[in-house]
Amino acid sequence: MPHTPFDVDLASEAIADVIDDVVVIGTGISGALVAHALMASGRAVTMLDRRPPMTGSTLASTALLQFEIDLPLHRLARSVGWPAATRAYRRSVRAVQDLTSLVHHERIRCAFGARESLYLAGDAYGARALAAEVEARERAGVPGTLLSAAALRARYGIARSGAIVSTGSAAANPAQLTAGLLRRIVARGGRILSDVNVTGVESGASGVELTTANGPRVFANQVVFCTGYEVPTLVPAREHRIHSTWAVASAPNAVFPAWLARTVLWEASDPYLYLRTTADGRLLAGGRDEDASSAYTVAHRLAVKTRAIREDVRALLPNVRFRVSHAWGGAFGESTTALPLIDRLPGTRHTWVVAGFGGNGITYSMIAAQVIAAALQGARDPDAGLFMLP
Numbered sequence: 001m002p003h004t005p006f007d008v009d010l011a012s013e014a015i016a017d018v019i020d021d022v023v024v025i026g027t028g029i030s031g032a033l034v035a036h037a038l039m040a041s042g043r044a045v046t047m048l049d050r051r052p053p054m055t056g057s058t059l060a061s062t063a064l065l066q067f068e069i070d071l072p073l074h075r076l077a078r079s080v081g082w083p084a085a086t087r088a089y090r091r092s093v094r095a096v097q098d099l100t101s102l103v104h105h106e107r108i109r110c111a112f113g114a115r116e117s118l119y120l121a122g123d124a125y126g127a128r129a130l131a132a133e134v135e136a137r138e139r140a141g142v143p144g145t146l147l148s149a150a151a152l153r154a155r156y157g158i159a160r161s162g163a164i165v166s167t168g169s170a171a172a173n174p175a176q177l178t179a180g181l182l183r184r185i186v187a188r189g190g191r192i193l194s195d196v197n198v199t200g201v202e203s204g205a206s207g208v209e210l211t212t213a214n215g216p217r218v219f220a221n222q223v224v225f226c227t228g229y230e231v232p233t234l235v236p237a238r239e240h241r242i243h244s245t246w247a248v249a250s251a252p253n254a255v256f257p258a259w260l261a262r263t264v265l266w267e268a269s270d271p272y273l274y275l276r277t278t279a280d281g282r283l284l285a286g287g288r289d290e291d292a293s294s295a296y297t298v299a300h301r302l303a304v305k306t307r308a309i310r311e312d313v314r315a316l317l318p319n320v321r322f323r324v325s326h327a328w329g330g331a332f333g334e335s336t337t338a339l340p341l342i343d344r345l346p347g348t349r350h351t352w353v354v355a356g357f358g359g360n361g362i363t364y365s366m367i368a369a370q371v372i373a374a375a376l377q378g379a380r381d382p383d384a385g386l387f388m389l390p
């Protein structure tokens, strides 16, 4: 039985050779959503991970579940064109709705709740850019209302040149959400094997053979890599960059205004700050990214970043009172388009890769589950082309 910090009762089997219809590599939120969707469409699934379940970046996530992509719609349109940008935004809106329905349908207890999103003008996008963004969203039918500086101050007590407030976001406990999905996968006959490090992939005309460092030979009709920011080396590195990011959680019973309990807040600044609260009254805040992929592993950076995030919160919301009880860092990916990668590995027919880059990585995991489930049923998701390698 694998040990997880959540004491999740997941099946783990003695490691023998694995032969199954579909093998999903990675037991974070992407692997869980993909495996769940595949099983719902009638596929038999085995999940492999070199670690215990949910101990990748899913555990580090602050789980603001947003349709808003790191690039505002009007900027995304400049890089991928208006039709693709509007489709990506609309698809993200739908993904948060679909994730909400899934959690309710499966009765997963994960502190899931709807949130409004408050996007503050900053040094990356000021009030004029936010006005252009709201205009673009109106044209695309995507939620978002512009707040003037005066309205922002009156409603939220925040001094900035403007903001966009929108409905359609959510928040959840990411570990409980993933554990809930994994439990249902196991209950419906799926298998989860930990301590299996996949080191090679041989994709043939009719299936895939995986090499593992420490155990079984693995044969499958289809393989899906949901390995998070540990992107398989077969994916061209020019398509993505891995950074470091940091987050803090306060002790319960932090003192904050009532609106913060129903809002996820983030800012259009570099460095940026984002925050939300939890049902037990904790404040979760993060940001202060650095370009280096391994900076988060350097112990003294954690203390520096913790202080910086705490000061960022105090500068923005001086009346909030909190004591940091946990702080951590993690790897965080960005793609050149701000869209995720959901595609076959180059040169293969039966090997897929899901890399949900961006601040809304979990929303992208939901889209990936839908795109992959459709593809493995022989259908093509109408938005699949948005997320493919060029």
Ligand SMILES: Cc1cc2nc3c(=O)[nH]c(=O)nc-3n(C[C@H](O)[C@H](O)[C@H](O)COP(=O)(O)OP(=O)(O)OC[C@H]3O[C@@H](n4cnc5c(N)ncnc54)[C@H](O)[C@@H]3O)c2cc1C
Binding pocket: 025, 026, 027, 028, 029, 030, 031, 048, 049, 050, 051, 052, 053, 054, 055, 056, 057, 058, 059, 060, 061, 062, 063, 064, 065, 066, 196, 197, 198, 199, 226, 227, 228, 229, 230, 245, 246, 247, 286, 328, 329, 330, 331, 332, 354, 355, 356, 357, 358, 359, 360, 361, 362, 363, 365
């Ligand atoms: C501090 C922080 C805050 C974040 N906040 C948010 C947020 O607010 N909202 C949001 O949507 N997203 C957020 N994200 C991003 C989000 O957490 C990720 O997009 C998401 O967790 C990725 O999930 P995953 O399942 O793809 O990857 P992971 O959870 O990393 O899982 C990948 C798994 O694959 C396994 N694996 C890797 N390589 C191999 C191999 N070769 N063989 C076997 N197993 C392998 C790993 O052991 C791991 O368990 C945040 C990330 C960080 C670090």
